[in-house]
Amino acid sequence: MLLELSADQEIFRDTTARFLTSRVPINEVRSLRNHPAGFDPDYWREGADLGWTSLLVSEEHGGGSVSGAGLVDLTTIAHEFGVHAAPGPLVPTNVVAGTLSAVGGDTHRPVLASLLAGTSVAAWCFGPALSTDGQGPAGPRCRIAGGEVVLDGTQRPVEAAGQADHILVTAWGEAGLTQVLVPTDAAGLSREPMRTADLTRRFSAVTFDGVRVPVEAIVGEPGDADDLLERQLQLAVVIGNAEAVGALQTAFDMTLQWAFDRYSFGRPLASYQELKHRFADQKTWLEACHAVNDAAAAAVDEGSPDAKELVSAAKAFIGDYGSELVQDCVQIHGGIGVTFEHDLHLYLRRVTVNRALYGTPADHRQRISTVLENQKERA
Amino acid sequence: MTDGTEDVDSFRRRARTWIHANLRPLAPDETAAPTVALPVQTEEEELAALAREREIQCMVFDAGLAGIGFPREYGGQGLTADHQRAFNAEIVGYEYPARLQAPTFSPCGAVLLEFGTEEQKRRHIPAILKGEEIWMQLLSEPSGGSDVAAALTSAVRDGDEWILNGSKVWTTGASTADWGLCLARTNWDVPKHRGLTVFILPIHQPGIEVRRIEMLNGSTEFCQEFLTDVRVPDSDRIGDVDGGWTVGTRWMFHERMLFNSPFVSIPVGASPGEVGAASIVNVARDAGRFDDRCVRDLLGEAHMLELVGQTLRRRIGRGVAAGRISEQSAAITRLFAGVSSARKATIAFEIAGSAGAAWTSDDGAAANCVDDFLMRQTSCIGGGTTEMARNVISERVLGMPRERTPDRDRPFRDVPRSASTRA
Numbered sequence: 001m002l003l004e005l006s007a008d009q010e011i012f013r014d015t016t017a018r019f020l021t022s023r024v025p026i027n028e029v030r031s032l033r034n035h036p037a038g039f040d041p042d043y044w045r046e047g048a049d050l051g052w053t054s055l056l057v058s059e060e061h062g063g064g065s066v067s068g069a070g071l072v073d074l075t076t077i078a079h080e081f082g083v084h085a086a087p088g089p090l091v092p093t094n095v096v097a098g099t100l101s102a103v104g105g106d107t108h109r110p111v112l113a114s115l116l117a118g119t120s121v122a123a124w125c126f127g128p129a130l131s132t133d134g135q136g137p138a139g140p141r142c143r144i145a146g147g148e149v150v151l152d153g154t155q156r157p158v159e160a161a162g163q164a165d166h167i168l169v170t171a172w173g174e175a176g177l178t179q180v181l182v183p184t185d186a187a188g189l190s191r192e193p194m195r196t197a198d199l200t201r202r203f204s205a206v207t208f209d210g211v212r213v214p215v216e217a218i219v220g221e222p223g224d225a226d227d228l229l230e231r232q233l234q235l236a237v238v239i240g241n242a243e244a245v246g247a248l249q250t251a252f253d254m255t256l257q258w259a260f261d262r263y264s265f266g267r268p269l270a271s272y273q274e275l276k277h278r279f280a281d282q283k284t285w286l287e288a289c290h291a292v293n294d295a296a297a298a299a300v301d302e303g304s305p306d307a308k309e310l311v312s313a314a315k316a317f318i319g320d321y322g323s324e325l326v327q328d329c330v331q332i333h334g335g336i337g338v339t340f341e342h343d344l345h346l347y348l349r350r351v352t353v354n355r356a357l358y359g360t361p362a363d364h365r366q367r368i369s370t371v372l373e374n375q376k377e378r379a
Numbered sequence: 380m381t382d383g384t385e386d387v388d389s390f391r392r393r394a395r396t397w398i399h400a401n402l403r404p405l406a407p408d409e410t411a412a413p414t415v416a417l418p419v420q421t422e423e424e425e426l427a428a429l430a431r432e433r434e435i436q437c438m439v440f441d442a443g444l445a446g447i448g449f450p451r452e453y454g455g456q457g458l459t460a461d462h463q464r465a466f467n468a469e470i471v472g473y474e475y476p477a478r479l480q481a482p483t484f485s486p487c488g489a490v491l492l493e494f495g496t497e498e499q500k501r502r503h504i505p506a507i508l509k510g511e512e513i514w515m516q517l518l519s520e521p522s523g524g525s526d527v528a529a530a531l532t533s534a535v536r537d538g539d540e541w542i543l544n545g546s547k548v549w550t551t552g553a554s555t556a557d558w559g560l561c562l563a564r565t566n567w568d569v570p571k572h573r574g575l576t577v578f579i580l581p582i583h584q585p586g587i588e589v590r591r592i593e594m595l596n597g598s599t600e601f602c603q604e605f606l607t608d609v610r611v612p613d614s615d616r617i618g619d620v621d622g623g624w625t626v627g628t629r630w631m632f633h634e635r636m637l638f639n640s641p642f643v644s645i646p647v648g649a650s651p652g653e654v655g656a657a658s659i660v661n662v663a664r665d666a667g668r669f670d671d672r673c674v675r676d677l678l679g680e681a682h683m684l685e686l687v688g689q690t691l692r693r694r695i696g697r698g699v700a701a702g703r704i705s706e707q708s709a710a711i712t713r714l715f716a717g718v719s720s721a722r723k724a725t726i727a728f729e730i731a732g733s734a735g736a737a738w739t740s741d742d743g744a745a746a747n748c749v750d751d752f753l754m755r756q757t758s759c760i761g762g763g764t765t766e767m768a769r770n771v772i773s774e775r776v777l778g779m780p781r782e783r784t785p786d787r788d789r790p791f792r793d794v795p796r797s798a799s800t801r802a
């Protein structure tokens with residue numbers, strides 16, 4: 001997170017921080033593991049009142065940012081989600097709300113309004129967003145027949161599909177990539193719960209078996225979803241990264257405190273140079289994680305030409321170095337670090353699951369290299 | 380321009396117009412700054428390159444673009460970090476005086492500005508900004524560089540003068556430099572930090588012998604200096620007598636800020652002193668491996684490290700400038716730069732394939748990647764080692780207990796030393 005937030009951003013962040021501390025203290029997070037949805041509808045509605053779902057939505061549609069840079073504002077919320085290992089579909093709901101506000105049609109307005117109010121959440125099938133070879137994984141396909149869009153195929157994992165009333169689906173059609181907003185109660189749509197390492201987030205495999213929705217459900221133009229998808233991927237990655245960085249910050253702070261408190265051979269762990277140097281590395285990686293994701297968030301908000309590479313650099317770096325950081329926190333805790341009773345694993349889980357979502361570090365390194373493609377021929 | 384300060388946009392336009400009209404655009408293969416390994420050049424080549432840099436710097440000065448962050452009364456522009464950033468963006472793709480930036484402008488210029496007397500500043504800072512004076516840091520000694528405060532070079536007062544004796548080492552380019560900033564011991568009867576004083580002195584004078592040292596890649600820019608009864612007027616003392624550590628602490632802060640310093644120009648995207656991601660792309664292309672997925676992964680990693688390093692520098696630079704984090708945090712950027720630079724040198728070497736072992740001039744950028752690999756650790760040693768940076772981060776930034784230091788509270792003359800320097 002930025003070292004210097006504006007006064008308004010600071011109040012905004014702090015409000016969510018206090019809400020999360022009181023509503024989902026860490027033992028509550030632990031017990032939510034048995035909750036079917038992973039979060040309470042009231043919790044989400046109250047969070048929406050605090051602005052969790054409105055930052056990427058235009059004022060005209062009832063949203064609005066704090067600072068003029070909605071994604072940067074949203075990263076302060078996501079950071080607190082990480083700091084508290086908090087539940088709730090922050091990434092998919094915001095990605096879908098932002099998309100519906102930017103390019104959705106009139107039929108999508110009521111859905112947008114319910115996402116803003118927090119009375120429903122949305123899921124996002126991002127399909128082949130990460131393919132570097134233009135093929136992508138076999139996601140859903142779509143065809144247009146008699147005023148209807150027909151969807152077939154499977155997508156996984158889809159966060160919060162089981163809790164969502166609508167899913168924004170990316171599908172291949174004759175015209176190219178197309179996005180469609182599909183109600184989850186549509187005939188032929190099924191959601192198979194998947195297992196995950198995160199205690200409070202839920203994922204499904206979503207299958208479309210001849211699902212039919214009116215063509216008005218298409219978001220944007222048929223065949224025109226490439227740019228939409230790229231933008232959505234950037235949003236999702238930046239939000240997920242900010243959450244991971246928040247989790248890393250807590251894991252680091254906890255471990256540093258532990259090093260001061262824990263003694264061996266008559267001295268605190270913090271007095272051993274070998275461990276001090278590892279903390280120095282951790283601190284450096286942590287600051288670098290903050291720095292690169294903040295720069296990525298600002299670049300996406302500003303529509304800067306280097307947004308794509310910064311976003312992928314942030315994902316690749318936070319994925320790899322964040323994992324090493326939090327695993328080293330486990331190591332420095334010793335045996336207690338691998339118990340369910342200790343809090344550390346809640347942050348380890350968050351960082352780990354986020355690493356594997358929306359492209360692994362290796363996927364994002366490939367994406368960065370495609371940005372360099374124009375330098376392939378000697379100038 | 381109400382308060383007389385030029386706004387960033389008009390400054391940018393002025394800089395652009397001048398750069399385009401006066402500086403030579405770089406050829407595609409030419410890097411504006413040296414890579415890890417110092418160049419292997421003859422003394423004539425070294426002097427010619429330096430002469431050109433001095434000439435450019437003088438032109439920059441005459442154009443009113445030198446010393447953007449230095450105050451006007453000393454020949455600078457008295458402008459802000461934003462102006463510096465604008466200049467850094469405009470200079471991309473043009474020749475610029477890369478070697479004068481560090482250590483001449485910073486740390487040396489920065490230390491003079493902070494601790495120099497009015498007379499010292501008026502004499503030297505304009506000369507530095509005109510390219511007339513190239514400065515060196517005379518810090519490290521054969522007895523040790525990490526423990527800078529354990530300097531053995533002695534300065535003894537003699538009337539209005541000081542007499543210096545001792546040896547400094549690992550000074551890059553001392554044989555072609557003009558002035559040195561020198562840390563010396565003025566009191567042996569107090570603990571090490573309390574008996575140091577900083578002096579400035581011309582490098583080329585009878586009492587100083589400068590010897591070139593051959594580095595493992597054949598470069599001879601590294602030097603050792605032997606000081607024998609060098610007389611320095613008291614007016615060339617910087618800071619208080621025995622107050623050298625106050626100066627030294629800030630000196631090292633400026634050194635760790637290096638290319639993050641507001642006193643230094645560096646083209647945006649350039650990575651002086653390391654193998655830049657852009658040059659690794661050239662290696663991949665010239666090695667014919669650009670489309671290899673494994674190579675792509677490495678290219679992505681190199682580019683990632685560079686972007687992360689840039690954004691980290693900005694975060695720490697702003698945080699320090701705004702007083703949000705301690706100055707000791709400069710060690711964070713130092714550590715990151717050292718380690719990531721070493722990794723990038725490895726990546727380039729890996730991508731070069733067998734051209735890393737043996738090459739001909741047909742191998743283009745893939746030729747001689749091995750030199751940067753062999754010299755890889757310089758990025759983790761020069762400017763203070765990465766271990767020292769880790770000490771600073773853990774102890775000074777995170778507040779972890781200090782290492783046991785048997786030298787802290789006893790007169791320096793009684794402190795144990797390396798075997799080779801025991802009298």
Ligand SMILES: Cc1cc2nc3c(=O)[nH]c(=O)nc-3n(C[C@H](O)[C@H](O)[C@H](O)COP(=O)(O)OP(=O)(O)OC[C@H]3O[C@@H](n4cnc5c(N)ncnc54)[C@H](O)[C@@H]3O)c2cc1C
Binds near residue numbers: 515548551760762766
């Ligand atoms: C390219 C380059 C340019 C340089 N330019 C200059 C220059 O212009 N002017 C100048 O004065 N010097 C210069 N130096 C010297 C440089 O600052 C020193 O080499 C460096 O500070 C290390 O000192 P040393 O070589 O004496 O190693 P030592 O201090 O002897 O250290 C040896 C090893 O022990 C480690 N170590 C030492 N103390 C500790 C500790 N307390 N905890 C953990 N580890 C420790 C070090 O990290 C290192 O790995 C340059 C060096 C290089 C490589």
